[in-house]
Amino acid sequence: MVTLAEVAQHAGVSASTVSYVLSGKRSISAATRTRVERSIRQLGYHPNAGARALASSRSNIIALMVPLRTDIYVPVMMEIAIAVATAARTHGYDVLFLTGEEGPEAVRRVTGSALADAMILMDVELQDERLPLLRDCGSRPAVLIGLPADTDRLTCVDLDFHATGALCVTHLASLGHRELAVIGEAPAVYERHTGFALRTLDGVRERAGELGVRVLHRPCEAGYAAMAATLSRIFDERPGTSGFIVQNEYAVEPLLTVLRQQGRAVPEDVSVVAVCQEQVAAQASVRLTSVAIPAQEMGRRAVELVVAKLTDDPAPEVALIPPQLTISASSGPVLRGTHREGAP
Amino acid sequence: MVTLAEVAQHAGVSASTVSYVLSGKRSISAATRTRVERSIRQLGYHPNAGARALASSRSNIIALMVPLRTDIYVPVMMEIAIAVATAARTHGYDVLFLTGEEGPEAVRRVTGSALADAMILMDVELQDERLPLLRDCGSRPAVLIGLPADTDRLTCVDLDFHATGALCVTHLASLGHRELAVIGEAPAVYERHTGFALRTLDGVRERAGELGVRVLHRPCEAGYAAMAATLSRIFDERPGTSGFIVQNEYAVEPLLTVLRQQGRAVPEDVSVVAVCQEQVAAQASVRLTSVAIPAQEMGRRAVELVVAKLTDDPAPEVALIPPQLTISASSGPVLRGTHREGAP
DNA sequence: TTGAAAGCGCTAACAC
DNA sequence: GTGTTAGCGCTTTCAA
Numbered sequence: 001m002v003t004l005a006e007v008a009q010h011a012g013v014s015a016s017t018v019s020y021v022l023s024g025k026r027s028i029s030a031a032t033r034t035r036v037e038r039s040i041r042q043l044g045y046h047p048n049a050g051a052r053a054l055a056s057s058r059s060n061i062i063a064l065m066v067p068l069r070t071d072i073y074v075p076v077m078m079e080i081a082i083a084v085a086t087a088a089r090t091h092g093y094d095v096l097f098l099t100g101e102e103g104p105e106a107v108r109r110v111t112g113s114a115l116a117d118a119m120i121l122m123d124v125e126l127q128d129e130r131l132p133l134l135r136d137c138g139s140r141p142a143v144l145i146g147l148p149a150d151t152d153r154l155t156c157v158d159l160d161f162h163a164t165g166a167l168c169v170t171h172l173a174s175l176g177h178r179e180l181a182v183i184g185e186a187p188a189v190y191e192r193h194t195g196f197a198l199r200t201l202d203g204v205r206e207r208a209g210e211l212g213v214r215v216l217h218r219p220c221e222a223g224y225a226a227m228a229a230t231l232s233r234i235f236d237e238r239p240g241t242s243g244f245i246v247q248n249e250y251a252v253e254p255l256l257t258v259l260r261q262q263g264r265a266v267p268e269d270v271s272v273v274a275v276c277q278e279q280v281a282a283q284a285s286v287r288l289t290s291v292a293i294p295a296q297e298m299g300r301r302a303v304e305l306v307v308a309k310l311t312d313d314p315a316p317e318v319a320l321i322p323p324q325l326t327i328s329a330s331s332g333p334v335l336r337g338t339h340r341e342g343a344p
Numbered sequence: 345m346v347t348l349a350e351v352a353q354h355a356g357v358s359a360s361t362v363s364y365v366l367s368g369k370r371s372i373s374a375a376t377r378t379r380v381e382r383s384i385r386q387l388g389y390h391p392n393a394g395a396r397a398l399a400s401s402r403s404n405i406i407a408l409m410v411p412l413r414t415d416i417y418v419p420v421m422m423e424i425a426i427a428v429a430t431a432a433r434t435h436g437y438d439v440l441f442l443t444g445e446e447g448p449e450a451v452r453r454v455t456g457s458a459l460a461d462a463m464i465l466m467d468v469e470l471q472d473e474r475l476p477l478l479r480d481c482g483s484r485p486a487v488l489i490g491l492p493a494d495t496d497r498l499t500c501v502d503l504d505f506h507a508t509g510a511l512c513v514t515h516l517a518s519l520g521h522r523e524l525a526v527i528g529e530a531p532a533v534y535e536r537h538t539g540f541a542l543r544t545l546d547g548v549r550e551r552a553g554e555l556g557v558r559v560l561h562r563p564c565e566a567g568y569a570a571m572a573a574t575l576s577r578i579f580d581e582r583p584g585t586s587g588f589i590v591q592n593e594y595a596v597e598p599l600l601t602v603l604r605q606q607g608r609a610v611p612e613d614v615s616v617v618a619v620c621q622e623q624v625a626a627q628a629s630v631r632l633t634s635v636a637i638p639a640q641e642m643g644r645r646a647v648e649l650v651v652a653k654l655t656d657d658p659a660p661e662v663a664l665i666p667p668q669l670t671i672s673a674s675s676g677p678v679l680r681g682t683h684r685e686g687a688p
Numbered sequence: 689t690t691g692a693a694a695g696c697g698c699t700a701a702c703a704c
Numbered sequence: 705g706t707g708t709t710a711g712c713g714c715t716t717t718c719a720a
Contacts, residue, residue, distance in 0.1 A: 001458070003697055014707045019699060029705060046456030050397030051697035054712045059394060064441065068426060070623075075418040082412060085443045094459065097408065097441035099429045112390030114345070115438065223627045250627075253597060257629065279414075283567045283594075285601065347713055358691045363715060373689060395713035398696050 002045040011039035022047065053114070062088050062306055063096040063116035065106065065130075067123035071186045072194070073249040076277050076295050077122065080145060083299025084120060091307045093117075107133045111140045118306045124148050124156075126193040141309035143302045147195045151318050155309065157301045160320035161196045161275075164291050165203025167323050168245045168273045171289070173211045176334040177243035177271060180208065180215045181234045183227075183255060185248045187219040200247055200275060216241070222250035227258045242334055247275040256285050267332035274330075281328070289331040291323045346389040355383040366391065397458065406432050406650055407440040407460035409450060409474075411467035415530045416538070417593040420621050420639050421466065424489060427643025428464060435651045437461075451477045455484045462650045468492050468500075470537040485653035487646045491539045495662050499653065501645045504664035505540045505619075508635050509547025511667050512589045512617045515633070517555045520678040521587030521615060524552065524559045525578045527571075527599060529592045531563040544591055544619060560585070566594035571602045586678055591619040600629050600674075611676035618674075625672070633675035635667045 008015045013032060020026045021036045028036075039045070053059040064084050066077055085095045096116050098106050100123065107130050110116045117140065121130060124146035134142040135153045144156040172180055182204055184190065185197045201217060208215045216238055220230045234241055246255055252274055256266065264270050266286050274281055274290040281290035301319055308314055352359045357376060364370045365380045372380075383389075397403040408428050410421055429439045440460050442450050444467065451474050454460045461484065465474060468490035478486040479497045488500040516524055526548055528534065529541045545561055552559045560582055564574045578585055590599055596618055600610065608614050610630050618625055618634040625634035645663060652658055 001697095004699095005697075015698080016700080016708075017706060020706090023699080025700085027705070032705080044456070046453065048398070048697050049457040049459040050394050050401075050403060051712090052699080053394030054392070054398050054714085055697075055699040057394075057699095057712075061440075066426070068430075070419070070423075074422045075414070078418045078422045079414075081441065082410070082443055085441050086412075086445060089443075089446065095441040096405075097425065097429050097439040099426055099433075101430060102433065109390065112388070113393040115393040224629050257601070285568050345713095349713075359714080360692080360716075361690060364690090367715080369716085371689070376689080392713050395696090396715080398698085398712085399714040399716080401696075401715095 001048070002043045004045070004047065007036065007039050007043055007045045010043060011036045057114065058117055059115060060093050061096050061116045062093045062303070063098055063106075063110045063119045065098045065100060065119065065121045067100045069100070069123070071188050072123060073277065075279070076249070076293055079277070079295035080122060080299040080302075083296040084303055087300040087303035091303065093303075093307070104130045104133055116140070118142060118310055120145065120302045120306060122146065124195060126195050126198070141306055143305045143309075145298050145302050147199065147318065147320075149195075151316075153316050155305050155316045155318070157298050157305060157319045158196065158321065159291075159294055159298065160322055161199035162203035162206075163320075164275055164323040165200040165205075165245070166207035167203075167291060167325050168275065169204050169207040169211065169213065169215075171273060171325055171327070171331065172243035172245070172271060173207075173213050175243075175271060175331060178213050179238050179240045180204075180213055180243040180245060181238070181241050182215060182217040183230065183244060183246040183248060183251050184217060184219045186221050186250075190219055197247065204245060214238070220248055220251045222248075222254075224254045224257065227251060227254035228261075231255075231258055231262070242270050243331075244270060244272045245275070246272060249276045249280050252276060252280055252284055252288070260285075266330050268335050271331035273325075281326070284330075287329040289326065289328045291325050294321050297321060345392070346387045348389070348391065351380065351383050351387055351389050354387060355380045401458060402461055403459060404437050405440050405460045406437045406647070407442055407450075407454045407463045409442045409444060409463065409465045411444045413444070413467070415532050416467060417621065419623070420593075420637050423621070423639035424466060424643040424646075427640040428647055431644040431647035435647065437647075437651070448474045448477055460484070462486060462654055464489060464646045464650060466490065468539060470539050470542070485650055487649045487653075489642055489646050491543065491662065491664075493539075495660075497660050498662075499649050499660045500662045501642050501649060502540065502664060503635075503638055503642065504666055505543040506547035506550075507664075508619055508667035509544040509549075509589070510551035511547075511635060511669050512619065513548050513551040513555065513557065513559075515617060515669055515671070515675065516587035516589070516615060517551075517557050519587075519615060519675060522557050523582050523584045524548075524557055524587040524589060525582070525585050526559060526561040527574065527588060527590040527592060527595050528561060528563045530565050530594075534563055541591065548589060558582070564592055564595045566592075566598075568598045568601065571595060571598035572605075575599075575602055575606070586614050587675075588614060588616045589619070590616060593620045593624050596620060596624055596628055596632070610674050612679050615675035617669075625670070628674075631673040633670065633672045635669050638665050638668075641665060 004018050008018045021028050088095050119142040122145045124144045126149040128148050147156050147158050189197050218230050274288045278292040281288040348362050349359055352362045362380055365372050432439050463486040466489045468488045470493040472492050491500050491502045533541050562574050618632045622636040625632040
């Protein structure tokens with residue numbers, strides 16, 4: 001293993017000079033810098049991470065806590081995780097991959113051992129048990145991807161799901177739809193008070209109230225059978241339903257398929273607006289009007305906020321990303337008054 | 345920050361005693377151990393990771409390199425990653441999350457800086473450019489999830505895809521199918537010589553040769569349009585095709601849908617066997633006869649192998665997991681000689 | 689069964 | 705612009 005001392009000797013300078021060439025924390029003459037850099041390259045020197053962390057009390061590691069659950073759509077989680085890792089590297093950080101399994105204990109362990117300089121948490125619940133810990137140890141900054149109920153002294157990034165819900169309703173209402181249904185995430189997601197699902201619903205209801213349209217909300221498990229059952233109940237209760245908002249990637253294709261089987265054409269008979277990953281909207285059997293989950297941007301901004309807090313020390317803030325509606329083939333104006341029962 | 349020295353003082357023992365209580369590397373009297381443990385708890389002590397890494401030259405971190413690509417099914421990647429992280433924790437390791445983006449340079453960086461004690465690589469290609477580096481620095485063990493062309497001095501874990509391909513053919517042939525088609529991964533996956541896709545194909549062809557059945561292989565992009573085109577070509581070329589092997593999670597549902605649209609009933613007219621994640625097989629619109637990708641087991645075994653190499657120093661080995669065929673509703677005996685063109 | 693002390697490789701004052 | 709040096713907090717000989 002090549003050490004800094006060996007590089008220093010090889011270049012004929014002191015250890016601190018090598019260190020400063022590496023960190024750029026003080027000015028170095030061009031000649032010295034060149035010499036040192038050549039030695040580094042020739043010897044294949046890599047600074048020892050442990051030593052550096054010990055001496056500087058900075059590990060250059062950001063911990064990322066991902067949920068273990070798979071009822072929230074996995075590709076989005078992965079897209080965020082990869083965006084975090086990629087963005088972190090551009091700032092000189094590596095990413096430690098923690099699963100939610102350990103719960104709050106992981107926060108204690110990682111901050112306590114100075115393993116990571118900061119944390120990014122995904123899948124935050126409204127009353128998350130990890131939050132008190134994060135609020136305290138202010139020295140180790142944290143950024144949440146998601147929005148808890150109380151954001152006091154917390155930094156958060158998320159899609160503005162409230163605005164997203166409202167936007168979907170506005171779009172459908174503008175096409176003339178007066179009876180809407182929200183096909184939601186699996187019941188478990190609501191039961192554990194996941195912020196994004198509830199906030200979307202709030203936005204939907206608020207705007208629906210303003211515009212005088214009716215809304216029915218139904219959580220939905222993955223799969224075709226579950227979807228068929230859900231749709232039956234919806235049309236039983238509200239036969240006039242003509243607009244769907246679906247926030248559940250696993251439910252998108254089942255929804256389209258079951259509607260087709262029932263002889264309801266999209267968008268002639270019913271319109272569908274999805275809140276989902278862009279790829280899902282594009283590859284569905286009907287190209288979907290949708291609000292995309294900006295996973296990459298969320299990951300990238302989380303890193304930027306973390307790095308900012310590590311560098312300066314700005315006030316906590318909540319960064320909400322405005323939703324963008326992409327209008328495509330699954331939504332259109334109300335065309336027919338009645339649904340042709342049993343039509344092919 | 346509480347240090348080991350403070351714990352020692354609080355417990356009235358020397359620093360080394362505290363260290364040995366923690367590591368268990370020498371015997372400690374029950375009384376001393378109790379006293380030290382109490383102090384640790386009272387003071388909320390967590391060993392400093394950097395200091396520990398520096399002194400012991402072990403970081404207790406395993407680096408996991410995940411692919412950036414999303415043409416291989418993301419939920420499987422995530423399942424493996426989570427299994428790795430979970431298994432690693434049970435052995436006292438944390439996981440560093442590296443994306444393939446940096447390529448071989450990441451290997452150099454992580455091993456050079458002693459950031460990680462070992463590496464696990466996913467999405468290995470037949471001729472992977474990271475392999476030479478791994479073979480060299482023998483001190484830092486590596487385990488591949490996947491199988492490159494040359495496994496000399498390398499440790500690998502993977503599903504036995506060759507046997508998987510053979511197993512699928514055997515099953516379909518035993519049901520009387522004589523003309524098979526393989527719906528494969530996206531062309532890009534084959535073009536970059538990804539081992540698992542090619543090995544499956546080898547297994548399919550070998551067994552098909554032995555059993556005298558014909559096989560057509562078609563890579564397939566995600567989406568319904570691509571699938572419709574692919575199926576047309578297959579049935580044009582081999583109208584008698586009655587058995588499908590699909591190895592592409594993104595293609596599963598499109599395949600079933602397009603077959604249905606063409607009036608080909610599953611399994612009455614054609615049988616389908618999938619090589620895919622268990623969840624996909626279970627939630628498809630027809631419950632699929634399939635060989636599951638044992639993602640969790642792969643992740644877990646990769647960690648076990650890494651830990652073993654870190655502990656003892658066993659010879660490199662290749663661990664292939666035998667495939668398990670689950671017979672379900674999508675495969676059955678050949679029933680009809682001819683396909684009813686245009687039937688509903 | 690325990691303690692004392694010498695590093696591990698690097699950073700960052702403090703000197704010049 | 706550069707060198708000297710005192711730690712950072714832990715592990716692990718060596719001694720007792």
